[in-house]
Amino acid sequence: MAATMKKTESLAGADLPGEGEKRGRKASKEVRRHQLIEATIDSLAKRGFSETTMADVADGAGLSRGIVNFHFESKEKLLVATLKHMADEYSAHWRAAYQKAGDDPARQIAMLVAADFDRSICNRRKLAAWCAFWGEAKSRPTYQELCGARDEAYQNVFVEICARLKTDSGYDYAAYETAAGLCAMLEGLWLRLMMGTEGMTRESAHQVAREYLACVFPKQFSRERSGGNAIA
Amino acid sequence: MAATMKKTESLAGADLPGEGEKRGRKASKEVRRHQLIEATIDSLAKRGFSETTMADVADGAGLSRGIVNFHFESKEKLLVATLKHMADEYSAHWRAAYQKAGDDPARQIAMLVAADFDRSICNRRKLAAWCAFWGEAKSRPTYQELCGARDEAYQNVFVEICARLKTDSGYDYAAYETAAGLCAMLEGLWLRLMMGTEGMTRESAHQVAREYLACVFPKQFSRERSGGNAIA
DNA sequence: CCTTATTGAATGAATGTTCAACAAATCAAG
DNA sequence: CTTGATTTGTTGAACATTCATTCAATAAGG
Numbered sequence: 001m002a003a004t005m006k007k008t009e010s011l012a013g014a015d016l017p018g019e020g021e022k023r024g025r026k027a028s029k030e031v032r033r034h035q036l037i038e039a040t041i042d043s044l045a046k047r048g049f050s051e052t053t054m055a056d057v058a059d060g061a062g063l064s065r066g067i068v069n070f071h072f073e074s075k076e077k078l079l080v081a082t083l084k085h086m087a088d089e090y091s092a093h094w095r096a097a098y099q100k101a102g103d104d105p106a107r108q109i110a111m112l113v114a115a116d117f118d119r120s121i122c123n124r125r126k127l128a129a130w131c132a133f134w135g136e137a138k139s140r141p142t143y144q145e146l147c148g149a150r151d152e153a154y155q156n157v158f159v160e161i162c163a164r165l166k167t168d169s170g171y172d173y174a175a176y177e178t179a180a181g182l183c184a185m186l187e188g189l190w191l192r193l194m195m196g197t198e199g200m201t202r203e204s205a206h207q208v209a210r211e212y213l214a215c216v217f218p219k220q221f222s223r224e225r226s227g228g229n230a231i232a
Numbered sequence: 233m234a235a236t237m238k239k240t241e242s243l244a245g246a247d248l249p250g251e252g253e254k255r256g257r258k259a260s261k262e263v264r265r266h267q268l269i270e271a272t273i274d275s276l277a278k279r280g281f282s283e284t285t286m287a288d289v290a291d292g293a294g295l296s297r298g299i300v301n302f303h304f305e306s307k308e309k310l311l312v313a314t315l316k317h318m319a320d321e322y323s324a325h326w327r328a329a330y331q332k333a334g335d336d337p338a339r340q341i342a343m344l345v346a347a348d349f350d351r352s353i354c355n356r357r358k359l360a361a362w363c364a365f366w367g368e369a370k371s372r373p374t375y376q377e378l379c380g381a382r383d384e385a386y387q388n389v390f391v392e393i394c395a396r397l398k399t400d401s402g403y404d405y406a407a408y409e410t411a412a413g414l415c416a417m418l419e420g421l422w423l424r425l426m427m428g429t430e431g432m433t434r435e436s437a438h439q440v441a442r443e444y445l446a447c448v449f450p451k452q453f454s455r456e457r458s459g460g461n462a463i464a
Numbered sequence: 465c466c467t468t469a470t471t472g473a474a475t476g477a478a479t480g481t482t483c484a485a486c487a488a489a490t491c492a493a494g
Numbered sequence: 495c496t497t498g499a500t501t502t503g504t505t506g507a508a509c510a511t512t513c514a515t516t517c518a519a520t521a522a523g524g
Contacts, residue, residue, distance in 0.1 A: 028469080048371035050282040054514060064471045069515060071469095128370045135367015138360045138426060139280035148429050155430070172455065177443035180432075184420030184440065191419055192412075194370055197380050198387070200412075208416065211409035216447055223404065260489095260503080286480060296505045301481060303503095 033071050033081070035061050040082045045128035049136055054078075080142055083133050086126065087150050093121050094154060105164045106220035109213065112157070116186050117206040127194040155183045169219050178216055185212060265303050265313070267293050272314045277360035281368055286310075312374055315365050318358065319382050325353050326386060337396045338452035341445065344389070348418050349438040359426040387415045401451050410448055417444060 039060035043052040054068050054075055061067075072078040097115035101108040116122060137143040158179035166175050189205040192198075214221040271292035275284040286307055290297050304310040329347035333340040348354060369375040390411035398407050421437040424430075446453040 032469090046371065048368045050368060051371065053512085055512095065473090065514095066471065066516080067469085075514065131370065132367050134423065134427075135364050136280045136282060138363065139278065139283065144427060148427060151424075151427075151429050173447060174443055174455070177440045178447070180424075181417055181421075181440045181444050184424055184437075185413055185417040186420070187423055188416030188418065188420030189413075191366065191423065192383075192416055195366075195376060195380060195383075197383050205416075208409045208413045211406055212413050215405060215410070223406070264503085285478085287478095297480095297507090298482080298505065299503085307480060 029071070032067075034085075036063075036068060036071060036078065037082045037085050040078060041086070041125060041129045044082075044132045045125045049132040052132075080146070082129075083143060083146050086129060086133075087146050090121060090150060091153070093118065098157065105161045105168065106217065109158070109161050109165075109217075110221070112161075113182075113186070113209050113213065114206070116190075117202050117209070119202070122190065122193065122202055124194070127190055131191065131194050151183065155179060158182055165217060165220065169217070171217070171219075173216065182209075182212065182216075185209065261303070264299075266317075268295075268300060268303060268310065269314045269317050272310060273318070273357060273361045276314075276364045277357045281364040284364075311365075312378070314361075315375060315378050318361065318365075319378050322353060322382060323385070325350065330389065337393045337400065338449065341390070341393050341397075341449075342453070344393075345414075345418070345441050345445065346438070348422075349434050349441070351434070354422065354425065354434055356426070359422055363423065363426050383415065387411060390415055397449060397452065401449070403449070403451075405448065414441075414444065414448075417441065 036057060039057045040052070042060050043056045047056065055065055057078070058065050058068055068075070068078055072081060094112055094115045097111045098108060101111040133143055133147060137147050159176055162173070162179045162182075163175040165171060166173065186209060189200075189208060192200050193202065193205055210221070211223070214223045268289060271289045272284070274292050275288045279288065286300050287297055289310070290300055293299075300307070300310055304313060326344055326347045329343045330340060333343040365375055365379060369379050391408055394405070394411045394414075395407040397403060398405065418441060421432075421440060424432050425434065425437055442453070443455070446455045
């Protein structure tokens with residue numbers, strides 16, 4: 001139908017007409033996969049996991065019904081590919097922030113925390129999609145693995161930084177517990193952002209995390225009333 | 233079938249033969265509802281939200297297929313009743329702990345945190361069910377409301393306690409951010425417990441939370457290497 | 465042409481809901 | 495207390511719907 005085609009532009013930023021769209025089959029295949037994954041994230045965010053259908057994904061991408069089974073074998077594989085995509089993106093994002101921070105542990109931890117509240121990662125659409133997967137992770141080993149892998153390396157970096165700050169600045173805390181607590185708090189803040197509880201915004205959530213840093217590492221972070229980075 | 237009837241006892245602690253089971257229809261109705269809600273939690277924990285079916289719930293309770301639509305009008309209403317049941321139970325649990333704590337704010341916060349890691353509330357089965365609902369909450373206003381109501385009053389109590397400790401003991405932190413951070417951390421720890429990431433146990437999660445308390449309220453809580461309550 | 469991508473209708477399986485029949489408890493009358 | 499009538503609880507099969515998957519036909523690119 002013509003109506004379906006017209007929808008292509010309005011949803012999911014699906015088609016990228018600016019770039020090399022005519023570069024033959026191979027490129028087109030990757031473009032299509034990415035387009036369908038984005039439509040899947042849209043659907044997960046809008047309808048939730050249990051109501052995300054192949055038809056909805058196809059419609060969201062402005063394509064026909066049968067197309068998803070052509071590029072991905074099954075619905076399950078589409079979902080796994082989507083989760084993998086999000087995990088890779090998340091991982092690349094904090095690793096970039098980590099590298100950019102240089103050698104100072106205080107700067108490292110500040111930038112890692114800030115990265116978690118970056119707009120490109122932390123928005124309603126993606127938070128909702130993450131949460132949709134979390135909700136199914138317990139009963140699906142594949143999801144659990146992909147979600148778990150996300151955290152494992154991430155938390156280890158925090159443990160290491162906390163340990164370094166401890167010996168460098170002579171703190172008394174338990175490094176592992178402090179790092180695990182920070183990671184848990186970051187995830188909990190994501191959860192609250194997604195739920196939209198009590199007018200929590202990305203900024204106020206970030207502020208909560210900064211308050212934690214100021215409390216645990218008073219020698220490195222100062223409390224500030226207004227917004228700002230405040231690496232003392 | 234006879235096989236189905238025999239299963240009744242093994243699953244969900246369904247039938248309670250000890251109590252007033254013969255007290256007529258009215259009582260039986262409540263018993264059945266509770267039995268079906270427990271079976272629903274079982275199914276959510278075992279299969280996840282998207283694979284929880286009416287048939288599975290009925291089988292889990294050792295009853296026939298059509299029974300759920302008799303006691304609850306629809307699947308949706310069954311799920312809402314289940315979530316409401318869990319929210320009420322959770323609320324009653326922390327309120328009891330709060331009352332039991334008396335007037336000392338340090339004792340209050342310690343008992344509230346401990347209550348969150350109590351076996352009756354914090355076990356794989358219920359954590360998994362909570363998480364299943366969280367995953368669908370964003371796209372279903374009813375769930376969002378019930379989950380949100382859970383947190384609102386809960387967090388307010390923490391804010392109040394933090395404010396009181398601040399003026400009483402002369403701390404410098406921001407009361408709201410500190411309380412919100414603690415609530416977020418508790419939820420994040422639940423999430424990690426449910427995921428089973430990195431061998432996190434109920435005890436180690438509790439320990440992480442205690443480390444946070446020791447950091448924020450050093451005058452009230454002392455750091456301890458081994459387990460224990462340690463209200464200094 | 466020939467390969468690849470895409471379409472949309474057909475198919476079959478899964479599942480929520482309905483319902484007529486059945487069982488059991490409660491009550492009324494004898 | 496017994497018996498019959500009525501309400502209440504329960505069953506399992508039938509029904510209708512939704513949805514993932516398949517596939518023959520078609521369009522597009524090389």
